Amino acid sequence: MNINKEQIDNLNIVVSVQVGNDDYGEKVGEVLRDYRRKANMPGFRPGKVPEGLIRKMYGKAVLIDEINKLVSESLQNYIKEQDLKLLGEPLPRVREEDLDLEIGNDFIFDFEMGLSPDVEVNLSKEDRITKYQITVDQEIVNSNIENYARRFGQFVDLDQVVDFKEKLTGDIVQLGDDGQPLQDGLSAEDSSLLLMTSGVEHRQPFENAKAGDEIVFNLPETFANDWEIASILKMKDKAEVGEITSPLFRYTVKSIQKFVDAEVNQELFDKVLGEGKVSSFEEFENLIRRNIEFMYGERSMVKFSEDARNYLMEKINPPLPEEFLKKWLLSSNKDLNEETLEKEFPAFLKTMKWEIIVNAIAKENELKVEEHEIIDFAKSMVRRQLSSYGISNFSEEDLTNYAMNQLKDEKGIRDMASQVLQTKVAYKIHEKVDAIIQEISFDDFNNLQVKYE
Numbered sequence: 084m085n086i087n088k089e090q091i092d093n094l095n096i097v098v099s100v101q102v103g104n105d106d107y108g109e110k111v112g113e114v115l116r117d118y119r120r121k122a123n124m125p126g127f128r129p130g131k132v133p134e135g136l137i138r139k140m141y142g143k144a145v146l147i148d149e150i151n152k153l154v155s156e157s158l159q160n161y162i163k164e165q166d167l168k169l170l171g172e173p174l175p176r177v178r179e180e181d182l183d184l185e186i187g188n189d190f191i192f193d194f195e196m197g198l199s200p201d202v203e204v205n206l207s208k209e210d211r212i213t214k215y216q217i218t219v220d221q222e223i224v225n226s227n228i229e230n231y232a233r234r235f236g237q238f239v240d241l242d243q244v245v246d247f248k249e250k251l252t253g254d255i256v257q258l259g260d261d262g263q264p265l266q267d268g269l270s271a272e273d274s275s276l277l278l279m280t281s282g283v284e285h286r287q288p289f290e291n292a293k294a295g296d297e298i299v300f301n302l303p304e305t306f307a308n309d310w311e312i313a314s315i316l317k318m319k320d321k322a323e324v325g326e327i328t329s330p331l332f333r334y335t336v337k338s339i340q341k342f343v344d345a346e347v348n349q350e351l352f353d354k355v356l357g358e359g360k361v362s363s364f365e366e367f368e369n370l371i372r373r374n375i376e377f378m379y380g381e382r383s384m385v386k387f388s389e390d391a392r393n394y395l396m397e398k399i400n401p402p403l404p405e406e407f408l409k410k411w412l413l414s415s416n417k418d419l420n421e422e423t424l425e426k427e428f429p430a431f432l433k434t435m436k437w438e439i440i441v442n443a444i445a446k447e448n449e450l451k452v453e454e455h456e457i458i459d460f461a462k463s464m465v466r467r468q469l470s471s472y473g474i475s476n477f478s479e480e481d482l483t484n485y486a487m488n489q490l491k492d493e494k495g496i497r498d499m500a501s502q503v504l505q506t507k508v509a510y511k512i513h514e515k516v517d518a519i520i521q522e523i524s525f526d527d528f529n530n531l532q533v534k535y536e
Contacts, residue, residue: 084153086161094198094404098161098173100154103189107149111186114145138186146186154192168199170404170435171411197404197411202443204399206515212394214387214518217379217528224372231355231371232347238340244292245341247278251292252338255315258299258331265329271317276334281305294336302332379525386531387518388509392437395512401439403432441508450507457499460506461486 085101115134118141122132158173176193184190241249252275257268264270278289285305288298306312309321318324345351352367353359361367409428413419444450465485490496523531 084157086157088165094200094402095407096167096196096198097176098158098194098196100157100161100192100194101189102150102153102192104187107146107153108186110149110153111142111145114149115141118145142186143184146184150184150190158194167196170197170199171408172415174407174411174414195407195410197407199439200401200403202399202401202439204395204440204444204447206444206512208515208517210394210398210516211519212387212391212512212516214513214520215383215523215528215531216520217383217525218522219372219375219379220524223375223525224368227371227375228347228368229344232344232351235345235351235354236343237345239343241339241341242293244278244289244339247281247286247289249278249339249341251276251278251289251334251336252340253334253336255302255332255334257327257329258333259329262299262331264333268329269316269324269327269332271315273337274315274317274334276306276315280308280311282307292336292339294338296336298334298336299331300334301330303327303330382528384509384513386528387513388505391509391512391516392440395440396433396436399440401436403435405432408432408435441505444508444511445504448511450504450511452500452503452507456503457490457496458483458486460499460503461489465489 084103084106085099087099087101089097089099091097115137119132119134119137120130122137123129124132127133161167162169162173173194173196176195238250244251252273254270254272255274256270257265259265259268276289278286281289282305285301288300292298302312302315306315309324312327313320313324316324345354347364347367349362352361356367356370361370405428408431409424412424412428412431413421462482462485465482469485490499
């Protein structure tokens with residue numbers, strides 16, 4: 084067997100694999116003899132089917148199968164031995180003379196391959212990239228504490244309506260023109276009314292309302308939203324409610340409640356940070372501030388990574404075998420057509436170029452991703468997700484179990500590993516370049532993000 088490489092240019096090669104009968108003949112013969120031993124055909128005793136008939140029936144299929152295995156194995160070994168840095172997968176070129184395969188012939192199989200360019204990044208202090216430092220002022224800290232107090236607040240019972248911020252629970256029934264319950268009219272028991280969502284000019288009937296009061300009001304005028312009316316009547320939607328021909332309803336108040344923020348005390352500290360983590364408001368406030376600073380630091384680092392990506396993409400802009408990549412994408416994605424490819428190809432090239440730069444920086448600086456780093460990254464993702472739901476009291480065991488669930492399949496592991504590597508690369512870039520620190524307010528940083536996107 085001979086394997087030859089034709090260098091088309093720096094990014095494209097054609098590898099030819101020449102296969103002769105000496106390479107495949109013995110294996111094909113062995114498989115056909117095994118077929119003959121096992122063959123059970125009418126008119127012939129087991130194992131006595133003529134060799135020529137077996138060859139005629141199965142020869143081409145066996146030949147194709149054995150050549151495919153032989154060529155595939157040889158090609159992969161050659162790629163590994165030659166240390167070829169491929170983009171995509173080898174694409175076979177079909178020769179007309181190879182379409183009609185016959186045992187005993189010699190064959191040549193050509194494969195087009197796209198190569199990854201050699202890239203040197205060579206980061207230095209001559210490379211200047213802005214690093215934004217988001218300021219954490221007292222107003223932001225206070226706002227976060229208020230949000231926690233609101234998140235862990237609860238409804239408390241009241242004697243009467245005070246400021247129309249209350250929630251009422253009671254029974255509602257539709258009235259006719261005579262002021263009596265309408266036969267087959269709309270009604271619901273234990274219906275909830277949120278007075279703050281009612282129209283200001285229509286709240287008067289509920290003023291100073293107490294449990295036991297019977298209040299007559301115009302439902303469609305007081306609550307203008309269809310979904311809200313459906314909710315009050317405990318129905319799915321407007322279609323189920325139907326047309327409200329008689330707008331007056333009587334509401335019999337059962338209870339009055341108002342949502343009250345949680346007190347900022349030890350109970351709140353424990354709910355937010357975990358039991359016993361802090362024991363005073365000053366400690367709580369300081370830890371909230373540190374958490375905000377950490378969160379802002381992460382967001383700032385994400386922005387730095389994006390800016391570094393744009394900077395290095397423009398500075399290096401590694402060339403790619405674009406025509407080969409288009410052919411490879413079309414051949415490997417059955418649902419992809421040329422029109423869609425043209426639209427998506429620029430984004431694909433950008434992603435691939437950045438991966439090449441990331442891998443080059445990782446190689447130059449000997450950055451590697453360890454298994455425990457992937458697990459830690461998955462745990463941090465789970466921790467942030469749970470925290471966004473207001474869940475802070477979770478055990479390390481639960482956190483690990485949730486994280487491992489994210490790493491069930493190979494794709495999940497690869498995606499996490501890629502994100503870990505990109506994070507490491509971002510910090511390495513920050514270390515190597517002249518990172519120009521620029522303080523910025525949270526609002527201005529958000530506006531900067533919007534403009535960037």
